[in-house]
Amino acid sequence: xxxxxxxxxxxxxxxxxxxxxxxxxxxxxxxxxxxxxxxxxxxxxxxxxxxxxxxxxxxxxxxxxxxxxxxxxxxxxxxxxxxxxxxxxxxxxxxxxxxxxxxxxxxxxxxxxxxxxxxxxxxxxxxxxxxxxxxxxxxxxxxxxxxxxxxxxxxxxxxxxxxxx
Amino acid sequence: xxxxxxxxxxxxxxxxxxxxxxxxxxxxxxxxxxxxxxxxxxxxxxxxxxxxxxxxxxxxxxxxxxxxxxxxxxxxxxxxxxxxxxxxxxxxxxxxxxxxxxxxxxxxxxxxxxxxxxxxxxxxxxxxxxxxxxxxxxxxxxxxxxxxxxxxxxxxxxxxxxxxxxxxxxxxxxxxxxxxxxxxxxxxxxxxxxxxxxxxxxxxxxxxxxxxxxxxxxxxxxxxxxxxxxxxxxxxxxxxxxxxxxxxxxxxxxxxxxxxxxxxxxxxxxxxxxxxxxxxxxxxxxxxxxxxxxxxxxxxxxxxxxxxxxxxxxxxxxxxxxxxxxxxxxxxxxxxxxxxxxxxxxxxxxxxxxxxxxxxxxxxxxxxxxxxxxxxxxxxxxxxxxxxxxxxxxxxxxxxxxxxxxxxxxxxxxxxxxxxxxxxxxxxxxxxxxxxxxxxxxxxxxxxxxxxxxxxxxxxxxxxxxxxxxxxxxxxxxxxxxxxxxxxxxxxxxxxxxxxxxxxxxxxxxxxxxxxxxxxxxxxxxxxxxxxxxxxxxxxxxxxxxxxxxxxxxxxxxxxxxxxxxxxxxxxxxxxxxxxxxxxxxxxxxxxxxxxxxxxxxxxxxxxxxxxxxxx
Numbered sequence: 001x002x003x004x005x006x007x008x009x010x011x012x013x014x015x016x017x018x019x020x021x022x023x024x025x026x027x028x029x030x031x032x033x034x035x036x037x038x039x040x041x042x043x044x045x046x047x048x049x050x051x052x053x054x055x056x057x058x059x060x061x062x063x064x065x066x067x068x069x070x071x072x073x074x075x076x077x078x079x080x081x082x083x084x085x086x087x088x089x090x091x092x093x094x095x096x097x098x099x100x101x102x103x104x105x106x107x108x109x110x111x112x113x114x115x116x117x118x119x120x121x122x123x124x125x126x127x128x129x130x131x132x133x134x135x136x137x138x139x140x141x142x143x144x145x146x147x148x149x150x151x152x153x154x155x156x157x158x159x160x161x162x163x164x165x
Numbered sequence: 166x167x168x169x170x171x172x173x174x175x176x177x178x179x180x181x182x183x184x185x186x187x188x189x190x191x192x193x194x195x196x197x198x199x200x201x202x203x204x205x206x207x208x209x210x211x212x213x214x215x216x217x218x219x220x221x222x223x224x225x226x227x228x229x230x231x232x233x234x235x236x237x238x239x240x241x242x243x244x245x246x247x248x249x250x251x252x253x254x255x256x257x258x259x260x261x262x263x264x265x266x267x268x269x270x271x272x273x274x275x276x277x278x279x280x281x282x283x284x285x286x287x288x289x290x291x292x293x294x295x296x297x298x299x300x301x302x303x304x305x306x307x308x309x310x311x312x313x314x315x316x317x318x319x320x321x322x323x324x325x326x327x328x329x330x331x332x333x334x335x336x337x338x339x340x341x342x343x344x345x346x347x348x349x350x351x352x353x354x355x356x357x358x359x360x361x362x363x364x365x366x367x368x369x370x371x372x373x374x375x376x377x378x379x380x381x382x383x384x385x386x387x388x389x390x391x392x393x394x395x396x397x398x399x400x401x402x403x404x405x406x407x408x409x410x411x412x413x414x415x416x417x418x419x420x421x422x423x424x425x426x427x428x429x430x431x432x433x434x435x436x437x438x439x440x441x442x443x444x445x446x447x448x449x450x451x452x453x454x455x456x457x458x459x460x461x462x463x464x465x466x467x468x469x470x471x472x473x474x475x476x477x478x479x480x481x482x483x484x485x486x487x488x489x490x491x492x493x494x495x496x497x498x499x500x501x502x503x504x505x506x507x508x509x510x511x512x513x514x515x516x517x518x519x520x521x522x523x524x525x526x527x528x529x530x531x532x533x534x535x536x537x538x539x540x541x542x543x544x545x546x547x548x549x550x551x552x553x554x555x556x557x558x559x560x561x562x563x564x565x566x567x568x569x570x571x572x573x574x575x576x577x578x579x580x581x582x583x584x585x586x587x588x589x590x591x592x593x594x595x596x597x598x599x600x601x602x603x604x605x606x607x608x609x610x611x612x613x614x615x616x617x618x619x620x621x622x623x624x625x626x627x628x629x630x631x632x633x634x635x636x637x638x639x640x641x642x643x644x645x646x647x648x649x650x651x652x653x654x655x656x657x658x659x660x661x662x663x664x665x666x667x668x669x670x671x672x673x674x675x676x677x678x679x680x681x682x683x684x685x686x687x688x689x690x691x692x693x694x695x696x697x698x699x700x701x702x703x704x705x706x707x708x709x710x711x712x713x714x715x716x717x718x719x720x721x722x723x724x725x726x727x728x729x730x731x732x733x734x735x736x737x738x739x740x741x742x743x744x745x746x747x748x749x750x751x752x753x754x755x756x757x758x759x760x761x762x763x764x765x766x767x768x769x770x771x772x773x774x775x776x777x778x779x780x781x
Contacts, residue, residue, distance in 0.1 A: 032185070072250075079248075080249055080250075082247075083356065086244040087356045089243060089244075090356050090357045090358075090360075090435075091357065091360065091439035091440075092357070092358070092360075092439065094436075095439065105760070108693070108694065108763075109763035109769065111768050113768075120768045120771065121694060121768070131759060131760055
């Protein structure tokens with residue numbers, strides 16, 4: 001190669017100094033951490049979203065279960081209170097209560113026939129021994145029974161019922 | 166010195182990874198590989214046995230929705246039997262022994278806590294449920310069964326009111342112990358205790374496994390047994406999709422609502438039942454009878470009260486004497502004795518053979534087969550009217566009249582009155598009794614005419630006499646008045662059998678004879694304000710100890726008011742050491758009718774009965 005051949009080369013007056021540049025910067029406009037950060041962000045958003053959804057579902061699930069349980073308990077309590085009420089209507093209980101109030105049976109009925117106004121029978125005073133069946137002061141059953149259980153559940157605290165086979 | 170080969174390779178690889186293109190390619194390859202794996206998995210799941218895989222993943226869960234057992238009430242709606250929700254508290258003693266931990270991995274603290282468990286738990290159970298501390302403790306700490314194997318199940322409390330169970334469970338949870346398992350175990354509550362217990366029956370666990378491998382709760386006797394299928398209803402279920410993590414939100418859920426049991430209203434009148442029970446119990450004790458039965462029904466077949474004593478409390482069936490459980494009125498068959506003469510008399514009157522005034526020559530005894538039959542009262546030949554035969558309860562006179570009927574006619578009448586076959590009242594195990602057919606011997610014919618040589622149940626006999634009181638029309642006795650579904654829709658109930666047996670005129674004539682008899686017995690039966698018609702029975706019974714007739718079955722039946730009968734009451738006492746129906750059973754009939762007649766608004770009698778002659 002001769003010196004003449006090099007004469008056509010333009011040489012700037014002040015050459016630009018050389019500097020090191022990174023390969024990534026040279027090949028992409030974005031910082032190299034952006035991609036994994038975006039991926040991680042999406043994953044995090046997804047996980048948080050799922051967590052929130054899961055939490056909400058569980059919360060509602062618990063609420064539903066609680067309400068169902070409460071409904072069941074209330075219906076059970078209603079049934080038990082009804083049983084206690086039924087106990088108060090038993091003939092034994094009514095006879096006992098009537099006896100405690102000093103009431104006695106009067107078998108001498110008097111009927112008024114409508115529309116004639118005819119009176120059949122004649123009422124009479126009673127002493128309380130006219131009907132031997134119910135003349136004695138009735139007593140409540142002494143042996144423990146289901147109704148005792150229900151009654152006591154309302155008044156004292158035994159929580160067991162009879163009637164279980 | 167050159168670098169080792171591996172180090173050089175790593176350097177090359179790191180250098181390549183450092184290249185953006187290489188990294189992107191690697192990531193892409195990994196993503197593609199991941200996508201391929203997912204696709205293959207999807208293909209496998211969806212392409213091969215998709216239904217099976219879906220089933221595995223979804224795990225449909227079935228939750229039983231038990232049907233509520235129907236309620237039984239009396240004629241005024243008063244509850245006789247009802248179901249109350251309750252919990253059966255069970256425990257696994259093996260779990261409790263280690264408090265649910267693996268024994269080998271337990272620390273000293275865990276062991277000490279587990280050892281203290283049974284005592285602490287027993288204390289809480291005693292406080293909450295009552296009962297014996299030691300019993301609870303033994304159940305909780307017994308980990309071996311009788312065969313020496315692990316004991317995994319014990320019942321701590323058979324039935325606890327459901328809402329009380331919450332508090333108990335909280336207390337147990339606070340202790341930090343595990344191994345308790347509450348089970349749904351509804352109890353059947355009979356608020357009236359022993360009243361009508363024989364009719365209602367009781368509940369038991371069936372000895373046979375059902376389709377779910379459980380021992381179903383079922384009726385053990387009485388209406389609880391005979392109406393078990395209808396009362397039970399049909400359990401429902403909820404089927405929903407679930408994963409191992411629980412129910413899948415928005416997943417499929419199919420609910421089959423339970424069909425609640427049918428509720429029944431009976432013809433029974435509970436207050437009358439109570440009074441009848443009281444009176445019968447007193448009579449059984451006074452007469453030293455083995456047991457007694459009393460039935461009050463309308464002449465139209467509606468059973469108002471049906472008592473037996475001794476009886477039992479269905480609430481505590483386990484404590485009941487087995488001899489007292491059952492339905493004597495439908496299952497105990499016996500020779501009815503002289504009450505049977507009413508049916509014989511009704512037959513001969515209906516046939517026109519006699520009327521209340523007919524004159525009959527009654528000898529002191531009458532030959533029957535190879536022996537003689539006489540009356541319970543010694544007499545020579547007497548001149549009795551047909552009414553006199555009934556009032557004096559003459560065996561000889563009744564035989565004399567019954568011989569005017571052919572055997573076929575007699576059997577036909579008795580079958581018409583309902584003897585020899587169950588009444589169809591709907592109670593389980595109802596007896597037919599025994600009625601000889603028309604090929605019977607002459608001696609047997611003589612015997613059945615006055616109440617021996619055949620057997621009846623109390624239900625059959627009272628229904629037969631009610632026929633006479635009901636203008637000659639037989640109406641089979643019934644207990645069920647109506648039935649409804651849980652939504653109130655009426656359900657058909659069996660209709661009674663209705664048939665005419667004797668004419669209305671014959672019925673009236675026999676009633677007048679019964680009324681004459683009541684006047685004869687006025688010292689033992691006097692229903693103030695009302696006319697009644699009655700008949701006593703004092704049947705003899707063979708004592709198995711001697712094989713001889715020396716036991717007595719006193720009975721008495723009354724219909725009132727005699728001028729227009731509405732009620733029939735029948736009382737039977739078994740195995741009294743002596744006495745008669747008039748002595749022991751008549752006062753019971755009187756007292757029951759005395760309270761029953763005004764109760765149903767029956768106007769007191771105003772007319773005077775006809776006085777019928779007994780002799781001529």
